[in-house]
Amino acid sequence: xxxxSQHPSWVICKSGTSVxxxxxxLDFQATTMFWYRQFxxxxxxxxxxxxxxxxxxYEQGVEKDKFLINHASLTLSTLTVTxxxxxxxxxxxxxxxxxxxxxxxxxxxxxxxxxxx
Amino acid sequence: xxxxxxxxxxxxxxxxxxxxxxxxxxxxxxYALHWYRWETAKSPEALFVMTLNGDEKKKGRISATLNTxxxxxxxxxxxxxxxxxxxxxxxxxxGSARQLTFGSGTQxxxxx
Numbered sequence: 001x002x003x004x005s006q007h008p009s010w011v012i013c014k015s016g017t018s019v020x021x022x023x024x025x026l027d028f029q030a031t032t033m034f035w036y037r038q039f040x041x042x043x044x045x046x047x048x049x050x051x052x053x054x055x056x057x058y059e060q061g062v063e064k065d066k067f068l069i070n071h072a073s074l075t076l077s078t079l080t081v082t083x084x085x086x087x088x089x090x091x092x093x094x095x096x097x098x099x100x101x102x103x104x105x106x107x108x109x110x111x112x113x114x115x116x117x
Numbered sequence: 118x119x120x121x122x123x124x125x126x127x128x129x130x131x132x133x134x135x136x137x138x139x140x141x142x143x144x145x146x147x148y149a150l151h152w153y154r155w156e157t158a159k160s161p162e163a164l165f166v167m168t169l170n171g172d173e174k175k176k177g178r179i180s181a182t183l184n185t186x187x188x189x190x191x192x193x194x195x196x197x198x199x200x201x202x203x204x205x206x207x208x209x210x211x212g213s214a215r216q217l218t219f220g221s222g223t224q225x226x227x228x229x
Contacts, residue, residue: 004160034216043121043221044206093161104149104215108161 002028004096006109013084014117021079021112023094029074030096034106035067038091050077084116121209123220130197131228137193138223140207144188148210151217152181152192156203164192164205197227 003026013019023033032051036044048064050056050071058064066088068080077096081088093111097104122141130136142150149168153161165174170185178195194201204224208217 036219041221044208044217044219046216046218049216104210105151105163105166106217107163108153110158110160 002026002096002098002107004030004094004107004109006094006112008112009110010113010115012115012117015085016083019081019084019114021081021092021094021114023077023079023096023109025075025096025098025107028096028098028107030077030098031074032097033071033077034095034097035069035077035079036093036095038093038111044093047079081114084114086116089114089116121207121218121220123205123207123223125223126221127224127226129226129228132197132199134197134227135193135195136197136225137191138205138225140190140192140209140220142188142190142207142209142218142220143211144186146212147185147188148212148215150183150190150210151208152190153206153208154203155206155222161206192223194225197225199227199229201225202227 005024007022035047037047038044046059047062048056048058050069052071052074056069071077095106095108097106124139152164154164155161165181167183172183174181180193183190204222206222208219
């Protein structure tokens with residue numbers, strides 16, 4: 001199947017700093033990428049959907065100025081958590097969807113564990 | 118708000134046992150249901166994409182059924198092995214949104 005990488009796999013930062021997470025589709029072109037967040041003992045929650053070359057669509061309750069998403073190429077999307085605070089500590093995971101085959105299938109990265117001190 | 122419920126939350130079985138879990142979802146405006154297998158420290162791996170009422174899909178010892186009219190899907194594992202230990206997630210797509218709404222998963226542990 002298609003491979004999606006995510007970097008870093010974990011990060012610890014101080015409150016008030018910004019953190020960038022990269023999501024790459026390694027062997028296919030991802031026209032759409034999704035960013036999810038998972039808090040302990042909860043399900044994966046969609047944060048935003050991004051299409052290459054256009055602005056991301058954010059889910060209700062997700063601050064677009066805090067979670068900056070850039071999808072500048074067909075193989076890379078980045079999520080920047082700006083001015084991170086302890087309540088932003090969570091597991092962030094991306095997925096990518098290509099334009100061919102089963103066009104609803106999403107391929108996931110391994111996720112990034114963010115801890116804000 | 119879409120509610121996708123999975124049960125049980127966790128499950129321990131002995132090697133060789135067969136097991137099954139349930140995913141419940143809203144039956145209105147159904148589009149598709151996805152099953153994923155998620156091992157610790159790895160990426161969720163797609164198992165099945167199911168779209169039609171009455172669908173049955175099989176992949177090795179794992180199979181799944183779908184009932185869109187009553188809003189549930191079952192995932193079966195025959196002759197569980199320790200390597201089947203993982204969290205099994207279902208995700209629902211409603212209408213044409215093409216966005217996944219996940220359940221909280223069933224964590225399966227297969228004891229040798």
